[in-house]
Amino acid sequence: MKKTTISTVLVANRGEIACRIMRTAKALGLTTVAVHSDIDQRALHVREADVAVNLGGAKPSDSYLLMDKIIDAALSKGAQAVHPGYGFLSENATFARKLEEAGLIFLGPPASAIDAMGSKSAAKALMEKAGVPLVPGYHGDAQDLQTFREAAESIGYPVLLKAIAGGGGKGMKVVERDSELVEALSAAQREAQSAFGDSRMLVEKYVLKxxxxxxxxxxxxxxxxxxxxxxxxxxxxxxxxxxxxxxxxxxxxxxxxxxxxxxxxxxxxxxxxxxxxxxxxxxxxxxxxxxxxxxxxxxxxxxxxxxxxxxxxxxxxxxxxxxxxxxxxxxxxxxGHAIEVRLYAEDPEAGFLPASGHLELYREPATGPGRRVDSGVEEGDEVSPFYDPMVAKLIAWGEDREEARQRLLSMLGETVVGGFKTNLALLQRILSHEAFAAEDLDTGFIERHHEDLLPAIVELPEAFWQRAAQALIATDPVSARLDDTNSPWAINTSWRSVLSATVRLQLVSGGVKRSVDLQQHGSSLPRNFGVVRKGHTAYVRWGVEWHAVSRFDPIAEAEVSNGHQGGLTAPMNGSIVRVLVEVGQEVEAGAALAVLEAMKMEHTIRAPETGKVTAVYCQEGELISEGIVLVDVEIAP
Structure with missing residues (x-):
């Protein structure tokens, strides 16, 4: 077989996988071409590429899913091959065929193989013929509610609804009982249509443990x-x-x-x-x-x-x-043995709601033998609500599993992220858990050990606030004279002549405000204190958590006029998929009011109590920011 020449590769993806592919391509002496959306024009994968092409738009459907634009970009920049990464068009047989028709090489399998395995139902039928054992389920063409209801009853609850064209947990719902089927099927179909352009579903037995x-x-x-x-x-x-x-x-x-x-x-x-x-x-x-x-x-x-x-x-x-x-x-x-963790921008305590925003602080662990970090961001970047919330992957290798586990825990301890919620503390708790160390693994691990991995939020103790106050004083960049190291003003201890031995600070962390009296003597920081200063904010480590702490002026806050009070707010940046209520409508506790889409997943806003809708501030298709009031509900007396 004659070998094909590849000198330039276009990466039809973004984030850490695009950066990772470019790293190898460059090591092989290849030229790399990046594509990007409007909001990704300064993203890391764009900065690392030799050439970049703007696809426009923001949502994947307006950018990274535009096959013809990607093909035009490859041809215009002289690429011979296209690497799809994962997600987006990586398992799209039409894209593979279009590349072939354009004379480009798809760095993936033949379109026929994607067709065979791209549909979960077709793949299961193929494996059944080959004698590969399957989980009991329904993989047929009929997609009506009654068919799924009969299949679920035949299989026996709990069942798992899965998008035929899906992956990565998108368009997937566990249904425990018949009363949950209608809402779960509708939500899974919408997610599947949004993520893959295909709403077809299959249902199978949910295997326990x-x-x-x-x-x-x-x-x-x-x-x-x-x-x-x-x-x-x-x-x-x-x-x-x-x-x-x-x-x-x-x-x-x-x-x-x-x-x-x-x-x-x-x-x-x-x-x-x-x-x-x-x-x-x-x-x-x-x-x-x-x-x-x-x-x-x-x-x-x-x-x-x-x-x-x-x-x-x-x-x-x-x-x-x-x-x-x-x-x-x-x-x-x-x-040896290797373990990888995915660092996500999300709030585990709030049901793993994805987060987004400005990456104010980002410190990766040191890399080297047995230590690898694959990331697609740098400090100061924006994490968008339109794409997957993964920030980075941390990978540790060891001669055995325990060595890899301990090394990865050390890497997590060196990692700092500020600007939004992440699952960093959860990852540390998982790797530290005795069940994980004992190799007691199954897909219900997080749910089974929920109390250990996601402990109830408790009030931070006075010792934390003292440490936070000490951190803010000792790292204040204007409290020292750096031009004269012999001057007492060059010592960040908070000591000041003619001042009281105690200083009072008004601090805020995680929305909690505290007045703290700090003794001025002995406030220099030990080297292992666990604090990173960024502007007016100090990020302080307490246990396995990092907390952003800053000072506030209570008098200035009191002078600010009160804004809108009450109402149900958006838990994250995203777009409104559906508005399910109107002004004047009576709603029961738990009733769905609106559906928000962010990071390729749907999130339902529900009424906290029985009441009456008094205002609706959003409409379908609207892009909204975290904290924006969506619906006002007057609670019934």
Whole structure:
């Protein structure tokens, strides 16, 4: 087979995956082309590319999903190949065909393979014919409510609704009982249509206490296919992975081989080429069931790279050039253990609502042997509500699982994010939990250990406020004379001549205000204090949490006129999908008032108590900001 020349690659994606692909492409001597939306024009992946093309718009449907614009960009910049990353167009067979028609190389599998596995229902039918065990479910063409109701009753609750064209937890709902089916199906269909342009659903039995174990496969254009071991991705929230590791803990060698060989057969059955992942549910008895095949590079591919020493993006490029796989199955390395965590902009205490805004403070851990960070942001960037909320991935490798776990905990301890909520503390609690250390893993891990991982918010103690006051005084940039190091004013201890031994500070953190009396002597900070100063704000570590603390003027605040009081506000930036009530309407407690879409997920605003709608301040399609009042409800007496 004649080899194909690739000298320029366009990356049809954004964020950390775009940066990661460009890193390998540049190492291979290739020119990189980025595409971006209007709001991403100063994003990190744009700054790191050799060339960038603006697609316009903001929402994915107006930017990163515009096939023709992306193809035009590739042709205009002289690219021979397009890498889709993951998400967006990565598993779109139409896009793969359009690239081929334009004379461009798709750094992914053939369109026919995407077709075969792109539909979850078709893929399950194919695997059933191949004798691969399936979870009981309905994968038919009929999409009416009655069909799903009858299927759910036949399967038995709880059931799982899944978007046929979906992935990443989008368009997926667990339904515990018949009374929940109508609302769950409607919401899942809307999410699926918004994320994938396809609202079709399937329903299957919700397997209790399963593990999510997936196999990384790789195939070339010469008929060779092998598996690069497995990953355990059981730690999830909202059906989306949070922690991934390789190899999967506690798997007997026979089971590991059986799953790997089954995954290779699945790939060969559809003429697969390139990197793909076959996902299985593994129950407590050691039985595994085919879930789906992702016909793309996975978010969690770094842990596979860590234990094999291979660069999967480099393999993708070489396979696309027509080169054979460089090793056989028997030669696949397996060394040590690797764990990855996904750092998300979200509020775990508020049901994992996605967050967005200005990245005021961002400190990544040091990288080096056994320590890797894949990120797509830098301090000062904006995190948009229009895209996935993942900020970065932290990956640690060790000679064994415990070494990898401890190393990753150290990396998390060095990470600081300020400007919005993140899951940083949750990730630390997961890795520190005795059940995780003991390899007691399943997809219900977070829910089962909810009290440990997401403890109730308690009032910060006086010791915290003292530490916060000390941090603000000691890091105040105007409290020291840096031009004269011998001057007493160059010492950030808060000591001042003729002043009282105690200073009173009015502090605010997380909306809580406190008056703090701080002793002036001895307020210099120890080196391990855990504080980062950014402008007028000090970020102070207390336990595993970082808290933003600043000073406020109570007199000035008292002079500010009162604004709008009451009402139900937007919990995040986003767009209004549906307005479900009108002025004068009586509503029951828990009634849906409006539906907000952010970070590709829907969030329903509900009435806190029974009452009457007195005002509606939003309309469908409107872009809104966090904290904006959406609906006023007068609570019934």
């Amino acid at each position: 399963p593990r999510h174990v997936e196999i990384q496969v790789f195939a070339d254009q010469h008929g060779n296919c092998l598996y690069l071991h497995e990953r355990d991705c059981s730690i999830q929230r909202r059906h989306q992975k949070v922690v991934e590791e390789a190899p999967a803990p506690g798997l007997p060698s026979e089971l590991r081989r059986a799953m790997g060989e089954s995954a290779v057969r699945a790939a060969q059955a559809i003429g697969y080429v390139g990197a793909g992942t076959v996902e299985f549910l593994l129950d407590e008895r050691g039985d595994f069931f085919f879930m789906e095949m992702n016909t793309r590079l996975q978010v969690e591919h770094p842990v596979t790279e860590a234990i094999t020493g291979l660069d999967l993006v480099a393999w993708q490029i070489r396979v696309a050039r027509g080169e054979p796989l460089p090793i056989t199955q028997e030669q696949v390395p397996l060394r």
